[in-house]
Amino acid sequence: MAGAHTLRETERHVDERLAGMDIDFQAMAVVSNLFRSATAVRNHLERSVLAPHELSWSAFVVLWVVWIWETSETREIAAEAGFSKATLTGVLNTLEKRGLAARKRSKDDGRLVLVSLTSKGKKLMEQLFPLFNKEEQHIASALNVASQKTVAEALRKITEKLEG
Amino acid sequence: MAGAHTLRETERHVDERLAGMDIDFQAMAVVSNLFRSATAVRNHLERSVLAPHELSWSAFVVLWVVWIWETSETREIAAEAGFSKATLTGVLNTLEKRGLAARKRSKDDGRLVLVSLTSKGKKLMEQLFPLFNKEEQHIASALNVASQKTVAEALRKITEKLEG
């Protein structure tokens, strides 16, 4: 589907192409498959769950973070969602325009902006997240439960090594 | 570092916040840690390897694909790199402007555009990829070798379930 070569054909070609070089192929396999799978999962979730509601990936992530943490400071959302505060400004503009989220100046600290979901935004997440999780379940079903645990924990270790 | 909460604190909060709902938490953990780790790895590689050469992530991915496959048709690069052909057009403009890649019309099929690296582009990849792989090695060292194999294979299965 993704072009002329399958995943495994591509990996074999790369190995041959780089043969002789002093390369850690196992480490390369971890990283490249991390990106391949993340891209595939994101595309799948965008098409199956988000697109019908005209939601972008980042818009959904912001909704998710605010939904989970009730009300959030902007700086916190950006860190949690994984992109810069400048990017968040744009996404919040979009969400406000669509009536899904609202901004409010903090009274305690005039620099801070507090974000909350509108009732429309809340209703959307209560409807959308179960569908999202059904797709997550579909995706994770590529692995048995023991393997799911192992993979999640291994990915945590990678994240912690780089952020911890 | 990433905001006020650690990774594991965040996961516990989410579990409590969604308690009572009919949610597959294990599947959620796989997907969310997939994105967290992919984001962390990408940010790390951008800062440590790509930024010093003023290369964006997508520019590097395109260089990588063309380097590995020698000369590539545009449609193939887009599929392999994981983004749309519209995006590729922009990235190729940037790479051409910087003298790292070149476009050429195919003689066999007037619709096709063939992309190759300039000698400057080749030289850059020969210098850059070993550094890139060193960082991949650093990242993968969060796991022992057996775990690296397991994770890579599990991620392959996820990709194949969605693309296969």
Added chain:
DNA sequence: CCTAGATTGTTCGGATGCTAACAATCTAAA
């Protein structure tokens, strides 16, 4: 031949996504 349909890369409009610079605000040390 010839022409309807398929394929390819680009363009267009809009939404991310980044760093750097900025104004507003808070904090703490003199």
Added chain:
DNA sequence: TTTAGATTGTTAGCATCCGAACAATCTAGG
């Protein structure tokens, strides 16, 4: 109390990113 420095969100400028529409080109059926 004052003021230098730190923090926060926005803006500006640029480079991705996408889907949809488009022109150029190829392919088949007639």
